[in-house]
Amino acid sequence: MAGVTLSDNKRAAILSIVMLAVGLLIWELAIPGQKAVGELTEYERLSGAGSQKAGVPPPSQVLAKAWEELSNPFYVNGPNDKGIGIQIGHSIYRVLTGYALAAVVAIPFGFLIGMSAVAYKAFNPFIQVLRPISPLAWMPLALFIIQDSDASAIFVIFICSIWPMLLNTAFGVAGVRQDWVNVARTHELGHLKTAFTVILPAAAPTIVTGMRISIGIAWLVIVAAEMLVGGTGIGYYVWNEWNNLDLTSVIFSILMIGIVGMMLDAAFATLQRAVAYAE
Amino acid sequence: MASKPFLSIEGLTQRFPDGQGDTLTVFEDASFGIEKGEFVCIIGHSGCGKSTIMNILAGLAEPTSGVIKMDGFEVSGPSLDRGVVFQNYSLLPWLSALKNVTFGVKARHPDWNKKKVEQHAREFLAKVGLDGDVVHRKPSQLSGGMRQRVSIARAFANQSELLLLDEPFGALDALTRGTIQDELLKVWGDSEQTVFMITHDIDEAILLADRILLMTNGPFARVAESVEITIPRPRSRTEIVEHANYYAIRNHLVQFLGHRSKELAGQQVVEADDRSPQTVRIDKSGELPDARSADTSGGAPHLLAVND
Numbered sequence: 273m274a275g276v277t278l279s280d281n282k283r284a285a286i287l288s289i290v291m292l293a294v295g296l297l298i299w300e301l302a303i304p305g306q307k308a309v310g311e312l313t314e315y316e317r318l319s320g321a322g323s324q325k326a327g328v329p330p331p332s333q334v335l336a337k338a339w340e341e342l343s344n345p346f347y348v349n350g351p352n353d354k355g356i357g358i359q360i361g362h363s364i365y366r367v368l369t370g371y372a373l374a375a376v377v378a379i380p381f382g383f384l385i386g387m388s389a390v391a392y393k394a395f396n397p398f399i400q401v402l403r404p405i406s407p408l409a410w411m412p413l414a415l416f417i418i419q420d421s422d423a424s425a426i427f428v429i430f431i432c433s434i435w436p437m438l439l440n441t442a443f444g445v446a447g448v449r450q451d452w453v454n455v456a457r458t459h460e461l462g463h464l465k466t467a468f469t470v471i472l473p474a475a476a477p478t479i480v481t482g483m484r485i486s487i488g489i490a491w492l493v494i495v496a497a498e499m500l501v502g503g504t505g506i507g508y509y510v511w512n513e514w515n516n517l518d519l520t521s522v523i524f525s526i527l528m529i530g531i532v533g534m535m536l537d538a539a540f541a542t543l544q545r546a547v548a549y550a551e
Numbered sequence: 552m553a554s555k556p557f558l559s560i561e562g563l564t565q566r567f568p569d570g571q572g573d574t575l576t577v578f579e580d581a582s583f584g585i586e587k588g589e590f591v592c593i594i595g596h597s598g599c600g601k602s603t604i605m606n607i608l609a610g611l612a613e614p615t616s617g618v619i620k621m622d623g624f625e626v627s628g629p630s631l632d633r634g635v636v637f638q639n640y641s642l643l644p645w646l647s648a649l650k651n652v653t654f655g656v657k658a659r660h661p662d663w664n665k666k667k668v669e670q671h672a673r674e675f676l677a678k679v680g681l682d683g684d685v686v687h688r689k690p691s692q693l694s695g696g697m698r699q700r701v702s703i704a705r706a707f708a709n710q711s712e713l714l715l716l717d718e719p720f721g722a723l724d725a726l727t728r729g730t731i732q733d734e735l736l737k738v739w740g741d742s743e744q745t746v747f748m749i750t751h752d753i754d755e756a757i758l759l760a761d762r763i764l765l766m767t768n769g770p771f772a773r774v775a776e777s778v779e780i781t782i783p784r785p786r787s788r789t790e791i792v793e794h795a796n797y798y799a800i801r802n803h804l805v806q807f808l809g810h811r812s813k814e815l816a817g818q819q820v821v822e823a824d825d826r827s828p829q830t831v832r833i834d835k836s837g838e839l840p841d842a843r844s845a846d847t848s849g850g851a852p853h854l855l856a857v858n859d
Binding site: 451452454455457458459460461469470473474476547549550551 | 609610611629630631633634635637639641643644645654655658659689690691709
C-alpha cells in the first residue's frame with residue numbers, strides 16, 4: 273500500500289480530491305437529460321413537456337461557465353452585464369470600506385471600554401440591545417437618512433462588523449494580566465505608551481480574533497445587502513442571474529462568494545498567527 | 552541608627568475590609584530602615600503581609616497609613632528608582648529575552664540610541680549567563696530559570712537605587728536556584744544597589760543577606776527582629792556552612808519561624824518609640840571551640856532548643 277508512507281497532509285488531500293470527484297459525478301448523473309421533442313408521446317407534447325425547462329445545470333456546464341467568466345473577468349457590456357471581476361471588486365470595496373470604518377471606531381472605543389469597568393457597565397446595555405439586530409434591518413433607515421444606496425450598503429457592513437471587534441477589543445484589553453501592567457508602571461511608562469507597548473500587544477490576539485469574526489460576518493452580509501440595493505456587486509449579480517433564470521451563473525457566483533470569503537478569512541488567519549504569543 | 556537610613560519605612564499599616572463590614576489589619580506600625588548598598592531579606596509566614604510591603608515599596612499599592620522615605624524624601628507611586636523582580640518573572644511574552652531587557656533600558660534612558668540600548672542590555676544578560684542566540688528566544692521558549700535570569704537582568708540593567716525582589720526563586724528547583732543565587736550575588740557585587748528581597752528559604756537568606764528581617768504572623772503582623780548575618784563576604788554556599796556562625800544564625804531563624812512568630816503574633820507594641828525591630832547579633836566566630844557547648848544564653852537563647 274502506497275498510502276502508508278504518505279504524510280497525513282497528502283492523504284487528506286487525496287481524500288478531498290476523491291470526495292470532490294465523487295460529488296461532482298453524482299451531481300452530473302443526477303441531472304436528467306431533456307428528451308428531444310421527437311421522442312415525446314403525443315400526450316407529453318400536449319401537456320407542455322416539450323417546452324424548454326429550466327433545470328439545475330450539471331457541473332460540466334458550471335465549469336464551462338466558470339472558464340468563460342474567469343477568462344474575461346472585467347468586461348462591461350452595459351449596466352446589467354459586467355464581468356465577475358468587476359462585481360466582486362465592488363463587493364470587496366464595500367466590505368473593506370465599511371469594515372475599515374468599523375475598525376476605526378470599534379478598536380479605540382473597545383480599548384476605552386476595556387480599560388474602565390464603569391464605562392463597560394454603562395455601555396453594555398446599549399451594546400446588548402444593538403448587537404442582535406440583523407444588519408439588514410438597518411437598511412430602510414440607512415436608505416432614508418443617507419439617501420444613497422451604495423453608502424447604505426457600506427453602512428450596513430459597518431454596523432454588522434462593529435460588534436465582534438468592539439466586544440473582543442474590550443474583552444482583550446480588560447483581560448491583560450495585571451503583572452504586565454505593573455511592569456509598565458514600574459518603568460514609569462505614560463498612559464499612551466503603556467497602551468501601545470503593553471496593552472495592545474497583549475490584547476492583540478483577542479482583537480484580531482474579533483476582526484476575523486467581523487470580516488466573515490461582513491462578507492455574509494454584503495451578498496444580502498447587494499441583493500437589496502442592486503446595481504453592482506456579487507450579491508446583485510446572483511439576484512440578476514436568478515431573474516435571468518441563468519442557474520449556471522447563479523451556481524458559479526455562489527462558488528465565487530465562497531472562494532473570496534475563504535481568502536478574506538485566510539488573510540486574517542495569517543494576521544492572527546503574526547500577533548499570537550505563547551505565555 | 553543615629554542618622555536617617557537611606558530607606559526608612561515609618562509606621563506602615565495596612566488594613567483591608569474583611570467582607571463583613573469590619574476591617575482586617577494585616578500589619579501594623581511596621582517600621583524599619585535599610586542602609587545604602589545593603590542586602591536585606593524579609594522572612595515571615597504566608598499572610599503576614601510581606602508581599603504587601605513589597606508592593607507598597609514598589610509603589611503599586613497604597614498603605615492605609617505610614618510613609619516610606621528614600622534619601623529623606625517621601626515616595627509615592629511607582630518609579631524607575633525602585634526596580635522590581637516579580638516572583639512570576641513578569642516578562643512580556645511577545646518580546647524576546649533581549650527585547651524584554653531593552654524595554655526597561657529604553658524606559659530608563661530615552662535619549663540613548665538603539666545600539667547603545669542593545670549593548671547595555673546584552674551586557675547585563677551576559678552577567679546572568681545569557682548570551683548568543685538564546686537572547687532572541689521568546690520567554691515561552693526559555694526554562695523557568697532562564698526566564699528569571701532575564702527578569703533579573705532587566706531589573707539590574709536599569710541600575711535603580713533600590714531593587715525589590717519578590718521571592719524571585721520561589722518557583723525554581725534547588726539546583727537552578729543555587730546557580731542564579733550566585734549570579735545574583737555577582738551582579739549585586741558589581742553594583743552599589745540596595746536590595747530588599749522576600750524569601751521563604753532560610754539558607755538562601757543567610758547566603759545573600761546582610762540582614763534578615765523577621766515578621767510575626769498576621770493579622771497584626773510586625774517586623775519583630777532584625778538579624779545580622781555575621782558571616783564575611785564573599786560567601787559561597789559550600790564555605791558558609793563551615794562558618795561558626797552559620798548554624799547559630801540558622802537555628803535562631805528556625806526557632807523564630809517555628810515558635811516565636813506565633814507567640815509574638817498579635818502582640819501590639821505599646822510604647823510609641825519601640826517601633827523598630829530588635830537587633831539580633833549572633834557572633835560566635837571569636838569564641839573558643841570548647842566554650843560553644845556551654846553557651847545556652849545570651850545572643851542566641853534558643854540555640855539548643857532545636858529538637859523540642
